[in-house]
Amino acid sequence: MHDLRLIHTDLKPENILVVSPEHVKVPDYKVSLRSPKDGSYFKIVPKSSAIKVIDFGSTTYDRQDQSYIVSTRHYRAPEVIFGLGWSYPCDIWSVGCILVELCSGEALFQTHENLEHLAMMERVLGPLPQHMLKRANRHAEKYVRRGRLDWPEGATSRESIKAVLKLPRLQVFIHIFLTFLILHMFKVILVWPVTRFAHVLCLK
Template sequence: MVAVELEGVMMAEQRTRKRPRLAWDVAPSEPEASRPQLVVGNEGMARHMSPPRRDDDREGHYVFNYGENLTPRYKILSKMGEGTFGRVLECWDRQTREYVAIKVVRSMRKYRDAAMIEVDVLQHIAKNDRGGSRCVQIRNWFDYRNHICIVFEKLGPSLFDFLKRNKYCPFPVDLVREFGRQLLESVAYMHDLHLIHTDLKPENILLASSEYVKLPGCKRISSDETHSRCLPKSSAIKLIDFGSTAFDNQIHSSIVSTRHYRAPEVILGLGWTYPCDLWSVGCILVELCSGEALFQTHENLEHLAMMERVLGPLPDHMIRRANRGAEKYIKRGSRLNWPEGAVSRESIRAVKKLDRLKDMVSRHVDCTRSSIIDLLYGLLRFDPSERLTARQALNHPFFKNPT
């Protein structure tokens, strides 16, 4: 029998105190630990004390203490994560009596502007949602001491955090199937609304719940060590982080997506639209199956060489159309300048050690019983015009006829 762990998987950081019970388990009273003081106003009405005014830190992050208020409505319990945009705080919502996650954006103009775009996107998604978008729900937003604060439903850890906790042991293929179906549903929903997420990655896919079961015996292919591993009790996921989301009809920036999940048309400067999201989905599914990022690189030419090593040669018409910024990656307009243009011998070795996609996935999945390889090749086609759409991918036999 598997032992059910009562405490959820930690989010971006290890917490130094016991995690409060989840709002959907019980309807608790206000958390007792570090309850803010009450003061009495002139008319004898008790109110929650506001935190003293402090300067932001040098990067424009909001400075806070646990137990303080973020407006009288929200009590700060912990820091759940941090990024270039700002910080995500776990808070207690006194009005709805539930735990929420609040994204507190840095007090700099470009981040504030981006946050307001994200609010517009989130409201647009919510307005059209009939319960099947698989996108995180915005609850509220407000401007507090020059920080845009966006209130979300409280979710569990990201798929990346879960992989990391499992020492990068891959998920079972049946679980990858469930994750992939839901992810494609959210992408299809966004594309129907003419929205392109542009930053799909395991860090931006959150489990709906933190609860998990603990199982023995996960052996990494690259190691002789055997580790116990955790599996989420629920496969429900939601997509987050719409700060880089773009409408298809607006002017697009030249570079989008986090490096490991960036499509070839973006690197070659050919322009991008909906298919760049599907390339990212393909990279994500490989990572969930194998436990490791498909393209672990930080340099464009090496990245393109890795793509060719795993998937075969880039189409001639894409190489010929590469923009000026990408011409340095091309040799005489006909092929990649590889390995001649490699920055180091280590880079050449990193490319050489990669396997073909089928061999890579077959080490973790019985491909004689699963059509996942065919799905991955459809998502990872170099030519974006030939790549599967989200709706086409959802109709693939991998999802329709699981074995």
């Protein structure tokens, strides 16, 4: 899709389908260890790993106006929130969030508020780059104070602060869930925008 100079802008699990309806039963070893006599220790998996991306209603060509808000909240890249303009890396970020969700069973950034969302990103990835903080547009500059993210001072509630603190660092998450190969993939996808795009070009 990117080779066609198209940016999807709304990648999420609901927009990625398995191509083949055929499936097989395979042993679910985690369950069978707990209840070996129970016949429910099989899980159903697709025969083919081929997938298809759908819903191109928000898709845009590169070089068109890219200053407006795109992506479903949980899969939205930081540059979109800051109003810095966006391009192919916003799709790459969404893919990273989807991979985390597939591995853990839960969306990584479960929030509906911009400042909390950015704070969650910092919690997982480390401090936001200064160039992003300095270039925040007029709608997002309120999230920045004295050269850093206005957090936790700007939090709307204690529950919001707790929601951020309970998130694991990306490195911790990786060691819990992932193999070495996927570990490397996460490290090049869930990063700040400039590095994200350069890394994915290398993966190709």
